[in-house]
Amino acid sequence: MSRARALLGPARALVVACAATLALGTGAFILQAAAIGRPSAQDVLAGRAVRALLHYRTMWSVERIGSRPAVHVVCRQVFAPALFGGGRQRRIVVARGDGARLSEQRGLVWSSLQMLEPPALRSAQFALAGCPRLLGAKLAIRLTARRGLRAFGVRADGVPAYDLRFDVRGTRFDYFASRAGLIPLAVRVRADGLRAFSDLGERRDTGA
Amino acid sequence: MLDAATPRAAHSTAWEWLSTRRQILTWWAGSRALVFGTALALELAGRHYGLLGPKIFHRPLGLLGAWDGQWYVEVATRGYLLLPGRQSDPAFFPLYPIAVKLLGATGMPTLPAGILISNVGFLAALLALDAVGRAYLPAADARRAAVLAAVFPLGYVFSMVYPESLLLGLGLLAVVAAQRDRWFLAALLAAFATLARPEGIFFALPIAQIAFERRALRGGALAAVLAAPTALLSFPLYLGWALGDPYA
Numbered sequence: 487m488s489r490a491r492a493l494l495g496p497a498r499a500l501v502v503a504c505a506a507t508l509a510l511g512t513g514a515f516i517l518q519a520a521a522i523g524r525p526s527a528q529d530v531l532a533g534r535a536v537r538a539l540l541h542y543r544t545m546w547s548v549e550r551i552g553s554r555p556a557v558h559v560v561c562r563q564v565f566a567p568a569l570f571g572g573g574r575q576r577r578i579v580v581a582r583g584d585g586a587r588l589s590e591q592r593g594l595v596w597s598s599l600q601m602l603e604p605p606a607l608r609s610a611q612f613a614l615a616g617c618p619r620l621l622g623a624k625l626a627i628r629l630t631a632r633r634g635l636r637a638f639g640v641r642a643d644g645v646p647a648y649d650l651r652f653d654v655r656g657t658r659f660d661y662f663a664s665r666a667g668l669i670p671l672a673v674r675v676r677a678d679g680l681r682a683f684s685d686l687g688e689r690r691d692t693g694a
Numbered sequence: 695m696l697d698a699a700t701p702r703a704a705h706s707t708a709w710e711w712l713s714t715r716r717q718i719l720t721w722w723a724g725s726r727a728l729v730f731g732t733a734l735a736l737e738l739a740g741r742h743y744g745l746l747g748p749k750i751f752h753r754p755l756g757l758l759g760a761w762d763g764q765w766y767v768e769v770a771t772r773g774y775l776l777l778p779g780r781q782s783d784p785a786f787f788p789l790y791p792i793a794v795k796l797l798g799a800t801g802m803p804t805l806p807a808g809i810l811i812s813n814v815g816f817l818a819a820l821l822a823l824d825a826v827g828r829a830y831l832p833a834a835d836a837r838r839a840a841v842l843a844a845v846f847p848l849g850y851v852f853s854m855v856y857p858e859s860l861l862l863g864l865g866l867l868a869v870v871a872a873q874r875d876r877w878f879l880a881a882l883l884a885a886f887a888t889l890a891r892p893e894g895i896f897f898a899l900p901i902a903q904i905a906f907e908r909r910a911l912r913g914g915a916l917a918a919v920l921a922a923p924t925a926l927l928s929f930p931l932y933l934g935w936a937l938g939d940p941y942a
Contacts, residue, residue, distance in 0.1 A: 495911065502913020506878065507920045510885050514928035515935075517889075521792040524936035525775045537778040626780050632772045 528637045532629050532650055535661070536622045538668035545616035545670065547684040549582075551607065558583040559684065561615040569594060580615045588612065590620065606657045606677035613659055614675050616686040621661060621673070628652050642671045643685070717837055718824055721844040722817050729853040733757040759805045762786065763855030767804045770794040774933070776942045784933055784942040789889035790857035808855030815859035816852040820844055822866035829873050857890040864890060865897040868918070872904045877914030884918060885925035892929075898922040 525533075545561045559582045566577035569591055580588040588597040588611055599608055612620040628635040638649040642662040650661045657677040663670055675682040712719070733755055742748045750760045759767060769783050770791035776782050790811070797807035820840045827836025843849065852859040868883035880901055888894030898919050905915040934940035 499911055499913045499916060503916030503920065506881060506913060506917035507924050510881060510917070510921050511924040511928050514885055514889060514925045515932055517792065518788050518928065518932040519935065521795060522769065522773045522788055522932075522936070525773055529775050530938070533775055533777055536780070540779045622779075626777050629775060629777060630768070630782070632775070 528635075529629060529632065531637050531648060532625060532635055535648070535650055535663050535668050536625050536629065538663065539618040539622040539625075539670065542618040542670065545618060546687040547614075547616050547673075549614060549682065549684040551682040552680070559615045561612070561617040563617070563619055566591065568592075576619070578612065578617050578619060580612060580617065582615075588615075590617075604677070604680050606675070606680045607682065609654075610657055610659070610675045610677075610680075610682070613661075614673050614682055614684050616670055616673055616684060618670070624652065624654065624659070625650060625661070639665070645671070647671055714833070715821060715824060715837070718820050718840045718844065719817070721841045722820055725844045725849065726813055726816075726853055729758075729850045730755070732850070753805065755805065755809065758809050758853060759855040763808065766791050766855055766857070767794065767808065770798065770804055770808075774936055774942075776933075776937045776939060782942075784937065787857065787889060787891050787929065788932070789886060790860055793860065794855075805855065809853065812855065812857075812859045813853055815863040816849075819852070819859055819863035819866055822863060822870050825870045826866055826873070861887050861890040861894055865894055868897050869900050869904070872901045872915075872918055875908070877905075877912065877918045880918040881914065881921035885921040888922040888925040889929070892926060895922045895926050 543563045547559045547561070549557045549559050551557075559580060561578065561580045563576060563578050565574045567573075568575045575591055577589055577591040582588075586597075586599050588595065588599065590596075590612060597608065597611070599611065607614075613624060625635065635650060635652045638651065640647050640649045640662065642649070642664075646665040647662045648665060648668070650663070652659050657675060657680075660672075660674040660676075661670070662672040662674070670686045672686055673684050736746065736757055737751050737754070742751050745761075746757070750756050765783050765786050769786055769788070774784050776784055790808075793811050794804055794808045797811060798804050802810075820843060823843055824836050824840040827839050830836075831839070852862070864883050864887035868880045868887060871877070871880035871883055884894065884897050884901060886894075887897055898921070901922075902919045905919060908915075930940035930942075933942045
């Protein structure tokens with residue numbers, strides 16, 4: 487009898503410990519789920535779009551700005567010598583079919599665009615070219631603050647797509663990505679005196 | 695006669711308890727006044743740049759809610775969201791934002807709510823440190839340890855909108871509960887400590903040591919040891935449910 491009791495003691499302790507631990511774990515999960523919840527479907531979608539953009543290093547596009555002729559544009563993310571100090575850093579280079587070139591490294595922008603271009607176009611040029619890192623950064627800033635970003639279900643280039651819309655200082659950006667795989671499709675930029683649209687074509691490769 | 699005497703006795707005991715810890719309360723208040731004074735002085739001094747940029751000082755005592763504090767407030771107000779390849783908030787454990795959110799539900803803005811939780815949590819941590827110390831040291835030495843913790847140079851983080859004070863307070867209270875054989879309470883507190891910061895899991899070690907010393911082969915003692923790892927496990931499970939990625 488006493489031997490049975492001696493065996494029963496640890497078994498009972500183990501059962502109590504397991505039950506208490508399970509209750510604690512469940513309680514901890516419920517506390518987090520009830521108090522913090524989960525992000526909205528719109529925020530999750532935008533997060534996935536940012537993630538999808540990370541896969542791209544080079545983006546080709548055909549830009550149409552107002553009534554001007556279409557221009558072929560390529561945006562590349564490369565590693566280049568640092569502007570200050572040694573080593574190499576990420577650089578974003580946009581080359582346009584009309585001969586203009588732009589580059590960005592650590593927030594410093596160099597552009598050969600005519601100063602007569604509308605300011606909204608000059609500031610939107612990287613996004614319009616579909617530069618994945620900068621476009622992703624614009625989306626991420628708005629997502630982190632959970633404001634200024636809306637998602638719509640649309641059709642773009644004849645395929646079901648999402649339109650992620652945000653505004654930057656009076657300029658409205660629409661980034662279109664396919665519903666299947668969130669492949670970048672197009673960017674639209676609208677501001678006072680500016681209507682621009684670019685069809686994007688991507689390629690996944692190695693680089694910066 | 696008994697009815698009249700009992701509250702008086704309780705009052706006297708509480709007064710005695712407080713007066714023996716007056717030194718800790720004084721050093722806590724003094725060191726916190728120094729932290730608040732320094733934050734206000736930096737705010738008034740101007741010349742805000744670099745890590746102490748103007749964004750930090752746009753509201754009174756904004757310095758105490760700077761850097762990681764902004765992420766905790768973000769989680770408290772908007773919840774978690776994963777942004778792969780970028781800084782995002784699942785790196786910050788949930789208990790502190792939950793506490794800020796709960797206090798914020800009373801109408802208190804998030805910054806004062808966070809500062810209040812941190813500073814009260816730090817006082818609780820100092821008193822708990824004193825209680826833990828008294829089990830192993832003379833009372834004067836235990837008190838000295840708590841006073842030294844109050845004036846620890848990097849202790850300004852215990853006044854910021856960071857979960858460090860909550861972690862320390864809850865973890866030490868878990869150890870006190872274990873010392874007093876209140877194992878289920880110890881389990882609960884250790885779990886909360888781990889939900890404040892992952893380092894809370896290390897409080898399982900002193901709790902296990904206490905259980906081992908006392909030959910406490912009881913379900914409660916075992917649960918108190920397992921509570922911290924279980925709470926730690928619950929966070930990735932929650933992230934998996936909320937964000938679809940347990941490793942977020």
